[in-house]
Amino acid sequence: MSNSSHSLCDNSRDTLHADCENCFGLCCVALPFAASADFAVNKDGGTPCSNLQADFRCHIHQNLREKGFRGCAVYECFGAGQKVSQVTFHGEDWREKPETARNMFEVFPIVQQLHEMLWYLSEALSSDITKSIHHDLHQALEKTEGLTLLEPAALMELDIPEHRAEVNTLLLRTSELVRAEALQKHKHTKKRRNTYGRGADLIGANLKNADLKGANLRGALLIAADLREADLRYSDLIGADFRDANLSGADLTDSIFLTQDQLNSAKGNSRTKLPPKLKHPTHWPR
Incomplete structure (x- = not known):
């Protein structure tokens, strides 16, 4: 974005x-x-x-x-x-x-x-x-x-x-x-992307290092999911449930419709990349 x-x-x-x-x-x-x-x-x-x-x-x-x-x-x-x-x-x-x-x-x-x-x-x-x-x-x-x-x-x-x-x-x-736009920009990538539909049940899912660029994760249940180092750029995150999801090292820059309360409910660290209007929660380790 x-x-x-x-x-x-x-x-x-x-x-x-x-x-x-x-x-x-x-x-x-x-x-x-x-x-x-x-x-x-x-x-x-x-x-x-x-x-x-x-x-x-x-x-x-x-x-x-x-x-x-x-x-x-x-x-x-x-x-x-x-x-x-x-x-x-x-x-x-x-x-x-x-x-x-x-x-x-x-x-x-x-x-x-x-x-x-x-x-x-x-x-x-x-x-x-x-x-x-x-x-x-x-x-x-x-x-x-x-x-x-x-x-x-x-x-x-x-x-x-x-x-x-x-x-x-x-x-x-x-x-x-x-x-x-994300699909157009990254159409030549060799890495296989994971694609999920709206409201996907991904509770506790192992998505470490997952390529989720441009994914539709509207309303997805990502409770306690492992999203360490995941690529979430250009993904639609409106209403996604990130409670206790591990976003350490994940890239959420250019993701859309992410809110501070979603981040506050998740886990992460100083390496988690966020959109410019959002901040790292105080309970995340520095």
Whole structure:
């Protein structure tokens, strides 16, 4: 994927990360979780986590994994927390205005989904390969951004699955263009490539050194898969489950639709190559 990008999508992606300083701890309150390998206890949606402090900071933030809250360490809201806190509800928090709490908690996951779509659309726009559909991508991005700015009542009435289906049509087209480019560039390679379909069950698979350039790994189950030194350039990774997958030394540069939360759930090291907008998780060895 080209390093050149449109200024709008650059600015959009730079803001599509959690800014906890400007959020009222929404992910710690609005979302439910169940006791499991990812969470130490049960918690109902709309109930503050016992680790949430008065200043909306997490009491065990530096030790989430050790304390059994790996799910919190993995989670990424794509900037929805600060959007809902500072824009939708104008900086008025749910503790000071408890009458807004229910609506704020209901709106948060809706905006999170819209912001995730903005991340994917902005990424699609950052590629020269997708120039033929840039106009449609821009329109979809602007429409999605507009939806995030709606009042709470209007947000709660949105048909998110319908809008996601519209966006997904363009994301599928993006995937086809990018992966076709990969096949064209590497058609003379002598190394036999592994090819898998959407939603492939690759739990625990041995994919060490695998050539997965241009692979369609949408929604693939890669839990605990061995992907050490694998070549994942130009592969479509939207929705792929990387929990405990070993990405040490893998090359994910030019992969598409990879998100920080996917990386946070995986294992890797300093030799793992990532797209420029993503970073090595702090729990990966240096």
